[in-house]
Amino acid sequence: MIRRLPQSLINKIAAGEVIERPASVVKELMENAVDAGATRIDVTVQAGGMELIRVADNGSGIPAEELPLAVASHATSKLLDADALFRVATLGFRGEALASIGEVSRLTLRSRTADSPGGSQLEVHGGQVSEVSPCGCPVGTVLEVSNLFFNTPVRRKFLRSGPTELGHVAEAFTRIALPLPQVHFTLRHDERIMFDLSGTQGWLERIEKFFGREVAESLIWVDSGDGPIRLSGYVASPSQSRSNNRMQYLFLNRRFIRDRSLLHALGEAYRGLLMTGRCPIAFLSLDMPPDQVDVNVHPTKLEVRFQDSGRLYSQLLGTLRTKFLSTDLTAKATAPAASDPTGLHDETQATELRQQLVDWAKGEVAGWPGFGGTAGVSRGTGGTSNSSWPVAAASSGAPRRPLELNRLDRSWPAVDAKPGEDEDPFREPAGPTAGSNAPPPGGSFAQTPPVQAMQVHNRYLVAESDDGVMVIDQHALHERILYEQLRQRVEAGAVESQSLLVPEPVDLLPAEAAAALEHRELLAKLGMRVEPFGGGTVLIAAYPAMLSNMNPGEVLRGLLEQLVAGGKLPDRRDLLDELLHTVACKAAIKAGDRLSPEEISALLQQRHLVENTHHCPHGRPTALVFTREELDKQFKRL
Ligand code: ADP
Numbered sequence: 001m002i003r004r005l006p007q008s009l010i011n012k013i014a015a016g017e018v019i020e021r022p023a024s025v026v027k028e029l030m031e032n033a034v035d036a037g038a039t040r041i042d043v044t045v046q047a048g049g050m051e052l053i054r055v056a057d058n059g060s061g062i063p064a065e066e067l068p069l070a071v072a073s074h075a076t077s078k079l080l081d082a083d084a085l086f087r088v089a090t091l092g093f094r095g096e097a098l099a100s101i102g103e104v105s106r107l108t109l110r111s112r113t114a115d116s117p118g119g120s121q122l123e124v125h126g127g128q129v130s131e132v133s134p135c136g137c138p139v140g141t142v143l144e145v146s147n148l149f150f151n152t153p154v155r156r157k158f159l160r161s162g163p164t165e166l167g168h169v170a171e172a173f174t175r176i177a178l179p180l181p182q183v184h185f186t187l188r189h190d191e192r193i194m195f196d197l198s199g200t201q202g203w204l205e206r207i208e209k210f211f212g213r214e215v216a217e218s219l220i221w222v223d224s225g226d227g228p229i230r231l232s233g234y235v236a237s238p239s240q241s242r243s244n245n246r247m248q249y250l251f252l253n254r255r256f257i258r259d260r261s262l263l264h265a266l267g268e269a270y271r272g273l274l275m276t277g278r279c280p281i282a283f284l285s286l287d288m289p290p291d292q293v294d295v296n297v298h299p300t301k302l303e304v305r306f307q308d309s310g311r312l313y314s315q316l317l318g319t320l321r322t323k324f325l326s327t328d329l330t331a332k333a334t335a336p337a338a339s340d341p342t343g344l345h346d347e348t349q350a351t352e353l354r355q356q357l358v359d360w361a362k363g364e365v366a367g368w369p370g371f372g373g374t375a376g377v378s379r380g381t382g383g384t385s386n387s388s389w390p391v392a393a394a395s396s397g398a399p400r401r402p403l404e405l406n407r408l409d410r411s412w413p414a415v416d417a418k419p420g421e422d423e424d425p426f427r428e429p430a431g432p433t434a435g436s437n438a439p440p441p442g443g444s445f446a447q448t449p450p451v452q453a454m455q456v457h458n459r460y461l462v463a464e465s466d467d468g469v470m471v472i473d474q475h476a477l478h479e480r481i482l483y484e485q486l487r488q489r490v491e492a493g494a495v496e497s498q499s500l501l502v503p504e505p506v507d508l509l510p511a512e513a514a515a516a517l518e519h520r521e522l523l524a525k526l527g528m529r530v531e532p533f534g535g536g537t538v539l540i541a542a543y544p545a546m547l548s549n550m551n552p553g554e555v556l557r558g559l560l561e562q563l564v565a566g567g568k569l570p571d572r573r574d575l576l577d578e579l580l581h582t583v584a585c586k587a588a589i590k591a592g593d594r595l596s597p598e599e600i601s602a603l604l605q606q607r608h609l610v611e612n613t614h615h616c617p618h619g620r621p622t623a624l625v626f627t628r629e630e631l632d633k634q635f636k637r638l
């Protein structure tokens with residue numbers, strides 16, 4: 001039986017699309033304040049916005065008699081007729097934000113227009129609208145939202161911790177305040193002022209307030225026009241970059257948007273200027289007549305449709321390329337040490353490393369396997385033993401993200417370097433020997449002498465081979481080993497998956513969310529289980545155990561990059577293979593990771609697994625061999 005839905009249910013459904021979390025409320029309320037022409041907008045949130053959100057502005061205000069309309073659905077002052085939908089010049093136009101918010105919270109609206117002697121107010125609680133009553137208030141509007149999602153427990157349940165929600169709130173705030181430097185914005189959290197951005201003419205000043213001096217100083221101004229379309233803003237010199245694209249802010253007529261094609265153009269412009277895996281930083285503003293773009297294609301208006309997106313792509317790419325050609329990037333790119341992820345250009349660290357090498361060479365040559373030393377059978381214990389490898393074991397105090405040997409032994413149960421010390425609660429108990437000093441089941445260091453090698457520059461391992469010297473790329477080797485392991489497990493349907501007690505919601509672009517759900521089975525084979533949640537959000541219910549120390553959302557996004565590009569790949573098998581590469585690459589130790597002697601040993605012991613394939617999945621070799629004959633020749637012994 002087909003029935004008409006009651007209005008309140010319609011509103012709840014609409015709310016589900018637009019109001020996902022406190023940050024969505026902040027966004028809608030701030031947009032309204034901007035549309036009302038406010039020059040000052042104060043945002044206050046409590047408990048990440050889960051307890052209270054208040055947005056006060058000094059804009060036009062709402063006449064008392066229109067207050068009920070403001071909170072009614074499909075009521076807006078921003079569209080006069082149907083044509084207006086195709087030349088939207090305001091941030092809002094759908095007329096459903098306040099109605100949606102009022103449906104799922106307690107909302108108080110106080111407002112006063114300039115020509116009214118006093119203010120008036122109205123309350124909405126779970127869709128129930130109160131009478132309008134007079135109140136004292138300054139010209140402008142104050143909106144307060146509390147009890148968010150009190151009547152939609154599913155949504156409420158999936159709210160994250162206060163800090164996480166606050167993070168989203170701050171991002172929403174940034175996206176609105178960034179392109180409007182002339183407006184005074186403040187953001188308070190639990191009575192603490194997070195941002196107080198007084199109005200300024202300069203965009204750079206505002207960018208600096210948000211992202212700091214180092215970024216601001218690296219920025220290069222760009223500007224170009226193509227007919228009525230103007231592109232302007234700042235891009236960072238290659239000395240500044242990020243590992244993700246979250247610092248790529250693109251505004252269309254002051255509205256923050258995400259546009260795959262334009263972000264791609266941005267990446268192309270930096271091709272060759274950044275190391276692979278690094279993303280440029282950009283703050284770009286597009287101004288164009290509103291009738292050349294459709295903003296009514298996405299519920300939260302995050303995506304838009306351009307009339308001529310190909311032309312915009314060329315404009316962006318061309319503008320940046322021309323700019324880069326005429327700018328002395330090297331001057332700006334003399335990298336501050338901190339921006340070098342390997343830390344190799346840090347002079348003090350480099351000196352230290354050199355000193356360690358010299359010390360080691362002086363005293364420890366005898367420790368090399370094959371040099372008659374005993375190190376080959378002893379277990380170096382991170383610097384306490386004389387026979388440990390100083391380069392690998394030295395604790396120089398340099399910050400080093402902990403490199404998890406358990407990442408190694410989780411994927412290779414046979415190599416259990418630290419029996420009983422496994423902190424992973426999800427891992428199966430290691431049997432009766434766990435916790436004791438008895439040798440671990442399977443291969444063990446006590447029985448198999450560890451293979452020794454020296455780590456140089458935190459990225460290569462140098463070891464003796466049967467007929468010469470081997471230089472191994474630690475990342476390439478580990479990646480290759482993991483790839484082989486993982487492929488075998490996928491084929492056997494035995495990938496270890498870690499269930500999450502509370503599924504992790506991940507916000508995605510619509511295309512990504514669709515791809516995630518479409519390829520659910522494929523992802524499950526890799527141990528990544530996703531569930532639909534609505535909108536651009538999916539839930540991660542379980543993810544690959546070997547990636548347990550990585551952010552599940554980022555792992556999923558990494559996989560989705562392949563899936564969204566999936567149309568280009570010939571068949572399912574190749575797609576799976578591509579995903580295996582991605583997982584292996586993400587899970588593998590990186591160039592720049594300093595390894596302990598145990599870790600080096602564990603890595604080398606697994607080498608036989610990939611013995612006959614000398615290339616890492618990306619086609620790079622995992623090891624170079626210098627034969628003794630070659631060396632003899634070079635040293636003129638032959
Ligand atoms: P929309 O912004 O799409 O029009 P909303 O539900 O967000 O829809 O708001 C409904 C109407 O309420 C707006 O069109 C506007 O007339 C009025 N309004 C909401 N917030 C404010 C505000 N802060 N100042 C002035 N008017 C407002």
Ligand code: MG
Pocket residue numbers: 028031032092093095097098
């Ligand atoms: Mg609005």
